[in-house]
Amino acid sequence: MIKEEIRILGIDDGPFTKNDKEVIVIGVIFRGGEFLDGVLRTYVTVDGLDATEKLSKMINSSKHKQQLKVIMLDGITLGGFNIVDIKKLYSEVKIPIIVINRKPPDLNSIRIALEKNFDDFEKRWKMILNAGKINQIKLEKFSIYYQNIGIDNEEAEEIILISTRHAQIPEPLRVAHIIASGVVKGESEGHA
């Protein structure tokens, strides 16, 4: 049984153009689906390979860390193809991770894009496979696809249900998206 006010860290990146070297990444600390408790901020390199390290530093240096029970990511890439190795991140922060996708990720297209654009595509592809099996949870009107590490499916699904309120995505990710896009563009974009 998960507490309604479980502390969740939801992470999303801001919008960027191919001319930007870095992109802002916002972490919001949420009590369940209920309210905002804190905001973290870091930057990652567009199409770089520093996302795992930057998230690990941001989380491990936070004064909120002891209260955090789970981390949510909106997909496993930040700033283009800067892939989060969630196995490595989990080993460094020791907090369970749930990766949320609104559609089943099209792994074949991702592999083709990586091969086309990156000399180190095998390394990046391995990080994507590291994220593990994609599960599906059916809600009343839509499905959410997720990957999980450090937490079993039953608990992960309970947390997704508790925190999904106003959109087809859990509140910590909806709010992280609004903040990151609002700060970069001057006005936030629709919904995550």
Added chain:
Amino acid sequence: MIKEEIRILGIDDGPFTKNDKEVIVIGVIFRGGEFLDGVLRTYVTVDGLDATEKLSKMINSSKHKQQLKVIMLDGITLGGFNIVDIKKLYSEVKIPIIVINRKPPDLNSIRIALEKNFDDFEKRWKMILNAGKINQIKLEKFSIYYQNIGIDNEEAEEIILISTRHAQIPEPLRVAHIIASGVVKGESEGHA
């Protein structure tokens, strides 16, 4: 009777040092005290005189403007002594404004600080007087002091009551503070 989900724009500035030329200002669009709907962002000059103009532009260019029913400010200064002339702001955006203070503002100290630090202190002092009478609303465990323009005391107090949930300050201002400080410092500071 005010709707529980009335759209409120809560505005607060980020932390800054005397070496900073500009400071970030965050506007959060909230449904009552309930949840975040959007984020606006602008910058104002530290100790400058552009706060009124910058807020007016930020609000008038927002796609959310038609839905906004009231604006909340956390005091009438941003970025040090960059004073918001709320009479002028109201005439430019045509949305009622409530200025929130947790303590009764010490006008005498403000006047002395302005006289000491600004050649144009009379202009700034007049902007402060423009904010009008300071009212007090007693909640169960604490008081909130407020000034209001474009809205009567009864309605202003109803909005303050609807939106004050998790702290001694309405949610739109609590959340604007957390976002602005988190984005600037990498981690948000306590409560507003």
